[in-house]
Amino acid sequence: MASLLFQPLKPYKPIFPGTPKTLTQTLVCKADTPTTSNNSTGKPRSRNPRKRSSYGTSRRSVLKKSFAQEQVNFTSPVPDDPVVAIVGGGVSGLVCALNLERRGVRSTVFDTGMHGLGGRMGTRIIDPQPLVFDHAAQFFTVSDARFRELVDSWLEKGVVREWEGLIGELEVGGNFSPIPSSPTRYIGVNGMRPVADSILSRSHLVNVVRPCWISRLDPFNGMWHLSENGKPQGGFDAIVIAHNGKCANRLLSSSGLPLLMKQMKSLELSSIWALLAAFEKPLIVPARENFTPFEGAFVKGVDSISWMANNTNKLRSQSDGPQCWTFFSTASYGKQNKVPQENIPNVTAEKVKRDMLEGVEVAIGLSRGSLEQPIYTRVQLWGAALPTNTPNIPCIFDPYGRAGICGDWLLGSSVEAAALSGMALADHIADYFESGGARPDEFAIGLHDAFQPIKGHDIGQFPGLKSKEQASETETCSTYA
Numbered sequence: 157m158a159s160l161l162f163q164p165l166k167p168y169k170p171i172f173p174g175t176p177k178t179l180t181q182t183l184v185c186k187a188d189t190p191t192t193s194n195n196s197t198g199k200p201r202s203r204n205p206r207k208r209s210s211y212g213t214s215r216r217s218v219l220k221k222s223f224a225q226e227q228v229n230f231t232s233p234v235p236d237d238p239v240v241a242i243v244g245g246g247v248s249g250l251v252c253a254l255n256l257e258r259r260g261v262r263s264t265v266f267d268t269g270m271h272g273l274g275g276r277m278g279t280r281i282i283d284p285q286p287l288v289f290d291h292a293a294q295f296f297t298v299s300d301a302r303f304r305e306l307v308d309s310w311l312e313k314g315v316v317r318e319w320e321g322l323i324g325e326l327e328v329g330g331n332f333s334p335i336p337s338s339p340t341r342y343i344g345v346n347g348m349r350p351v352a353d354s355i356l357s358r359s360h361l362v363n364v365v366r367p368c369w370i371s372r373l374d375p376f377n378g379m380w381h382l383s384e385n386g387k388p389q390g391g392f393d394a395i396v397i398a399h400n401g402k403c404a405n406r407l408l409s410s411s412g413l414p415l416l417m418k419q420m421k422s423l424e425l426s427s428i429w430a431l432l433a434a435f436e437k438p439l440i441v442p443a444r445e446n447f448t449p450f451e452g453a454f455v456k457g458v459d460s461i462s463w464m465a466n467n468t469n470k471l472r473s474q475s476d477g478p479q480c481w482t483f484f485s486t487a488s489y490g491k492q493n494k495v496p497q498e499n500i501p502n503v504t505a506e507k508v509k510r511d512m513l514e515g516v517e518v519a520i521g522l523s524r525g526s527l528e529q530p531i532y533t534r535v536q537l538w539g540a541a542l543p544t545n546t547p548n549i550p551c552i553f554d555p556y557g558r559a560g561i562c563g564d565w566l567l568g569s570s571v572e573a574a575a576l577s578g579m580a581l582a583d584h585i586a587d588y589f590e591s592g593g594a595r596p597d598e599f600a601i602g603l604h605d606a607f608q609p610i611k612g613h614d615i616g617q618f619p620g621l622k623s624k625e626q627a628s629e630t631e632t633c634s635t636y637a
């Protein structure tokens with residue numbers, strides 16, 4: 157099992173390319189070496205008090221810490237029963253915790269979720285009806301054997317099932333082309349969030365703390381100390397950053413992990429608007445001969461809409477109740493209409509709602525203003541929606557700082573990519589702990605890998621999924637082969 161989950165390391169690159177002098181100066185032991193002792197290289201520290209690692213006492217060191225961070229270097233041996241803190245309870249963080257448990261390693265997952273875990277694998281339930289919407293990840297495919305094993309366990313628990321509903325591509329005017337039903341598409345039986353909530357339901361070695369927003373990471377006495385707005389959340393032997401975007405940049409900006417920070421800052425993310433809308437009657441798609449109502453469609457040629465899905469049919473909710481639809485904008489519309497996601501001005505929300513409902517009309521071929529008014533709407537901005545570039549490495553780990561990163565963006569932009577990254581980091585950390593931490597260089601991974609653009613739909617990647625066009629191209633090619 158363990159070897160199945162292990163991704164081979166890319167060739168090791170020194171974490172501090174440059175002269176040994178630079179290395180000596182940068183590797184100041186901030187975490188567990190008293191300020192008067194030698195640094196990690198065994199050479200005495202400079203007598204110049206301005207060069208000492210005396211956080212909080214000299215203005216110069218404070219500046220140095222925030223603008224050019226000193227690298228944390230844990231030198232104490234890894235304890236027999238180490239504990240890992242995982243900041244982020246999306247699928248990558250949860251799968252990381254699950255796989256650490258499989259390797260006998262304890263962890264605590266911290267997540268901001270008010271209603272549940274899952275992050276971008278989210279489902280919104282509006283009472284009292286209730287109206288149910290998957291408001292980020294819609295469905296996923298499986299291409300990797302390790303992810304297949306995880307999805308099989310979800311199928312066994314009854315939290316996911318195959319999505320047999322019709323999905324396809326919708327071009328302006330209601331031109332719908334079905335996408336071939338292979339590869340299998342999966343959805344959460346009751347939405348995506350319950351899938352995420354189930355991941356750790358049988359675990360014994362994982363503690364979940366939610367809602368909790370980790371605002372500081374402090375290395376001290378050989379451990380990482382986490383806190384939420386000044387409230388201590390415990391000490392840990394290693395940390396995992398399982399989230400991204402502004403929040404992660406802020407958290408890493410003063411933590412003493414400059415290499416993790418550098419990689420995180422290279423990440424570029426799209427913005428996507430979501431419109432959740434419930435209609436009293438089924439959405440009228442203009443009658444076409446033999447038209448079968450679709451449950452999901454990638455929309456082509458409409459700036460304000462890239463995806464639409466009928467959640468009521470997809471989730472087999474009350475068929476006589478309102479029809480709940482999730483609509484997503486394109487990434488370019490998200491970029492043009494970006495505002496702070498925590499504080500969306502009413503005027504922007506109204507404009508976006510109007511634009512998106514007009515986009516729905518255009519997509520399905522209704523005349524302007526003829527779309528039935530929804531009985532419920534909600535707009536939401538995913539300000540850090542999907543990665544648009546990737547270092548294409550399963551995980552990042554800094555063995556000096558005993559800190560790693562997992563997340564979708566390391567491998568792509570999908571639930572599968574996030575899960576595989578969580579698995580890879582868990583195995584990597586477990587292997588590092590087994591080594592006792594004595595050979596850190598062997599465990600540095602992903603600290604210098606360059607980023608490449610990610611291809612895919614505006615709402616992510618679906619490995620194996622082909623448009624009707626691509627499928628017919630493949631057929632033609634194999635006919636000639």
Ligand SMILES: Cc1cc2nc3c(=O)[nH]c(=O)nc-3n(C[C@H](O)[C@H](O)[C@H](O)COP(=O)(O)OP(=O)(O)OC[C@H]3O[C@@H](n4cnc5c(N)ncnc54)[C@H](O)[C@@H]3O)c2cc1C
Pocket residue numbers: 243244245246247248249266267268269273274275276277291292293294295296297368369370371398399400403404407428430484538540541542562563564565569570571572574615616617
């Ligand atoms: C609109 C949209 C549609 C999508 N559709 C699909 C799809 O159909 N299929 C598909 O495969 N993928 C889809 N995706 C992508 C998919 O949702 C993600 O790839 C995947 O869920 C990412 O998981 P993650 O664990 O890497 O990150 P996240 O899910 O973002 O998890 C990070 C978690 O960390 C928490 N967090 C952040 N900061 C802190 C902090 N300081 N302290 C504690 N917790 C913190 C966050 O609240 C969040 O819960 C979609 C994404 C979006 C935005």
